[in-house]
Amino acid sequence: MVQEAIGELIVGRFEIDFLMLVAAVGAALLGAWAEGALLLVLFSLGHALEHYAMGRATGAIQALAELAPSTAIVKRGGTTAEVSVNDLRVGDIVVVKPNARIAADGFVIEGTSSVNQAPITGESVPVDKEPVPDAGQASRKPSSLAAQHRVFAGTVNGSGALEIQVTKLASDNTLARVVQMVAEAETRISPTQQLTKHIQLYYVPIVLGLVALLHFAWLVVEEPFSASFYRAMAVLVAASPCALAIATPSATLSGIARAARGGVLIKGGGPLESLGKVPAIAFDKTGTLTTGNPKLTDVLTADSIAEEELLRVAIAVESLSDHPLASALVRDGQQRLGQVISAEAENLRSVTGRGVQADFEGQSIAIGKRTLFSEIPGPPIPPELAAAITRLETGGRTTMVVRAGQRYLGVLGLMDTPRQSAKQTIACLRKLGVQQMLMLSGDNQSVADAVAQEIGIDEAFGDLMPEDKVDAIRKLQSSGGVAMVGDGVNDAPAMANAAVGIAMGAAGSDVALEAADIALMSDDLSHLPFAVGLSRQTSRIVRQNLWFSMGMVVFLVPAAILGLDMGPAVALHEGSTVAVVINALRLLAYPSVDP
Ligand SMILES: Nc1ncnc2c1ncn2[C@@H]1O[C@H](COP(=O)(O)OP(=O)(O)OP(=O)(O)O)[C@@H](O)[C@H]1O
Ligand SMILES: [Zn+2]
Numbered sequence: 001m002v003q004e005a006i007g008e009l010i011v012g013r014f015e016i017d018f019l020m021l022v023a024a025v026g027a028a029l030l031g032a033w034a035e036g037a038l039l040l041v042l043f044s045l046g047h048a049l050e051h052y053a054m055g056r057a058t059g060a061i062q063a064l065a066e067l068a069p070s071t072a073i074v075k076r077g078g079t080t081a082e083v084s085v086n087d088l089r090v091g092d093i094v095v096v097k098p099n100a101r102i103a104a105d106g107f108v109i110e111g112t113s114s115v116n117q118a119p120i121t122g123e124s125v126p127v128d129k130e131p132v133p134d135a136g137q138a139s140r141k142p143s144s145l146a147a148q149h150r151v152f153a154g155t156v157n158g159s160g161a162l163e164i165q166v167t168k169l170a171s172d173n174t175l176a177r178v179v180q181m182v183a184e185a186e187t188r189i190s191p192t193q194q195l196t197k198h199i200q201l202y203y204v205p206i207v208l209g210l211v212a213l214l215h216f217a218w219l220v221v222e223e224p225f226s227a228s229f230y231r232a233m234a235v236l237v238a239a240s241p242c243a244l245a246i247a248t249p250s251a252t253l254s255g256i257a258r259a260a261r262g263g264v265l266i267k268g269g270g271p272l273e274s275l276g277k278v279p280a281i282a283f284d285k286t287g288t289l290t291t292g293n294p295k296l297t298d299v300l301t302a303d304s305i306a307e308e309e310l311l312r313v314a315i316a317v318e319s320l321s322d323h324p325l326a327s328a329l330v331r332d333g334q335q336r337l338g339q340v341i342s343a344e345a346e347n348l349r350s351v352t353g354r355g356v357q358a359d360f361e362g363q364s365i366a367i368g369k370r371t372l373f374s375e376i377p378g379p380p381i382p383p384e385l386a387a388a389i390t391r392l393e394t395g396g397r398t399t400m401v402v403r404a405g406q407r408y409l410g411v412l413g414l415m416d417t418p419r420q421s422a423k424q425t426i427a428c429l430r431k432l433g434v435q436q437m438l439m440l441s442g443d444n445q446s447v448a449d450a451v452a453q454e455i456g457i458d459e460a461f462g463d464l465m466p467e468d469k470v471d472a473i474r475k476l477q478s479s480g481g482v483a484m485v486g487d488g489v490n491d492a493p494a495m496a497n498a499a500v501g502i503a504m505g506a507a508g509s510d511v512a513l514e515a516a517d518i519a520l521m522s523d524d525l526s527h528l529p530f531a532v533g534l535s536r537q538t539s540r541i542v543r544q545n546l547w548f549s550m551g552m553v554v555f556l557v558p559a560a561i562l563g564l565d566m567g568p569a570v571a572l573h574e575g576s577t578v579a580v581v582i583n584a585l586r587l588l589a590y591p592s593v594d595p
Contacts, residue, residue: 008460022236023233023236023278025534026097027175045574064175064178065175067154068103068170069100069102071083071084071085072084072094074095075092075094077093086171088104089169090166090167090168090172091139092167093166094379095162095163095281096113096162096163097157097161098157101154102115102151102153105174106165106168108132108150108163109132109135111128111163112128114129115129115151116154116156117158119154119155119302121263121264121507121522121524122261122264122527122592127148132145139165139167143508143510149310152173152505153176154174154506156576157493178513182260184268185268186265187251196495207235207239211233214231214561216228217231217232221237229387231561234566234569238556238557239553240574241553243548243552243579244546244550246580247527247542247545247548247580248542248545250581251541251583251587252585254585255538256269258587258588258589264527265518268338268519274481274499276536276537278527279482280480281429281434281436282484283437283440283475283486284441284485284494285447285448285451285460286441286442287505288310289457292487294416295328295415295417296413297413297414300410300411305409305410310409311337312337313360313402314329314409315329317356318330319322323346325414328520342410345358346360351375353464353466354368354369354465360404364404365403366403368401370386370444373401375566378403393444397415397447398413398416399411399414400414418451421524421525422455423455423472425529426457426524429528432536433536436456438476441460441462441463444463448460466490466493469493473498477497481499482498482576483499484498487512488501488503488504488514488519502531503515505522505523506519538587548580549580552573556572557568
């Protein structure tokens with residue numbers, strides 16, 4: 001305490017601890033050793049309780065870090081050995097026994113099991129895991145692997161034994177990054193916290209002035225100097241804004257810790273507070289409200305073009321693209337053809353938000369939405385093909401027009417389905433008080449409208465380029481604030497312009513984890529109402545704490561002036577500080593909303 005007080009003095013600012021120290025030393029100097037000692041005892045007792053309670057919140061975060069085992073069983077050169085996780089290298093094969101905690105991030109190469117991922121993603125249902133078809137290919141791009149192949153350090157294996165190939169060093173795995181980000185979050189200051197800092201800056205000097213003045217009370221009322229001094233000291237204690245100072249940080253810390261346990265990473269008090277306040281939430285469509293796993297539903301060829309030709313060209317080009325539409329086309333197209341197309345195009349150039357261009361068998365190929373072809377040189381879309389596109393779009397299809405050289409080969413229709421949890425999530429958010437739910441999509445307006453209608457979104461904006469999404473967010477932001485939910489990859493600019501950027505499925509994506517203010521670790525929308533609810537509850541508790549602690553000062557100061565003793569004044573003062581922290585700890589027990 002003394003150190004803290006001196007430290008603050010050195011940086012030239014009065015702090016609460018300093019006030020208390022003045023009171024204690026003052027009492028002792030005047031020969032009232034007993035009072036001085038009582039003051040110090042009560043004071044440190046209060047602080048000990050407060051530290052203990054705050055420790056509960058920080059402990060919740062610390063517990064997260066201890067989820068990962070410290071050793072792993074590694075297969076190297078035909079033998080197995082137990083090594084420290086810090087000695088694991090990318091590419092190592094780790095053996096995971098049944099019911100053991102997984103020691104590293106990686107993908108499954110042997111065995112099947114179901115893994116409880118709740119510690120990382122908050123998903124209550126275990127996720128089935130199976131080996132990747134080709135380990136060599138998987139290791140080249142592990143971040144694009146499906147959930148049934150990937151595993152995370154800190155999750156708990158089910159009843160099957162697994163062998164996994166390590167993709168991340170222990171210091172760099174998802175768990176380590178989450179722990180680090182939560183730790184950083186603790187140090188970020190929320191707006192309300194800044195407010196209380198501000199109050200302290202003016203408030204403390206005013207209190208000191210009042211206390212100095214009260215020393216001269218014996219000049220006005222008839223009493224000995226020592227009586228005036230005691231009163232001044234009691235007022236000093238009564239006026240110390242300890243509870244006020246701890247009101248917000250204690251709640252923020254508990255809120256962040258609770259969220260982390262529920263698979264929601266909140267990067268600081270700022271995002272935690274704003275999420276509970278925003279009147280509107282905007283969602284990206286593909287991969288956020290929909291599964292992001294579309295199916296090829298229609299193949300319409302232009303006159304005199306064979307379906308094989310259309311599909312072969314489209315597959316050769318799209319196998320180079322990593323857009324979800326592209327992988328769907330490659331997968332379903334080959335199935336429809338009944339053969340694997342191994343021919344690959346060259347020189348892929350993507351036209352953001354519109355489509356792709358590439359060279360294939362001596363021709364320049366363009367694939368994309370209607371507007372692509374009014375922007376690149378070449379003949380316009382013939383009327384009968386345009387009619388077919390319109391028909392598909394009215395039917396809720398995403399369309400991909402294919403042109404080879406000067407010839408239009410046809411149009412492909414794809415359909416994505418809304419996530420199962422989407423409709424319920426939207427309803428849940430509405431019940432929590434979010435007034436407006438919007439959708440931003442690069443897809444055509446008909447598809448956007450169809451999805452919005454199905455899941456209960458208020459308004460859908462389609463045909464948006466990434467920069468249009470940013471503009472839309474800016475506009476919403478200036479009319480009351482908006483949170484943006486996306487995958488954090490191509491929505492990063494829009495997310496950055498929102499009051500709060502929320503990324504989904506962040507456990508699998510470093511980029512998303514980095515870009516978001518709030519990250520839903522699981523690829524599951526239903527954790528969003530939990531985050532919003534928790535955030536609102538945090539704001540409520542902060543408000544209660546602020547009122548209570550200010551109320552206590554407003555009561556105690558006059559009471560002390562009118563003669564309340566030092567003992568009760570200190571007890572009430574420290575009691576209120578502890579009460580504030582305990583109130584904040586209630587957040588640790590905030591229930592997860594089950595969908
Ligand atoms: N590789 C591609 N092949 C064909 N068309 C593409 C490709 N990439 C994008 N497009 C076209 O551009 C449109 C917009 O793509 P963009 O990536 O901006 O949005 P999205 O992520 O698919 O949708 P949302 O904005 O709803 O998440 C797509 O709907 C599609 O018509
Ligand atoms: Zn205090």
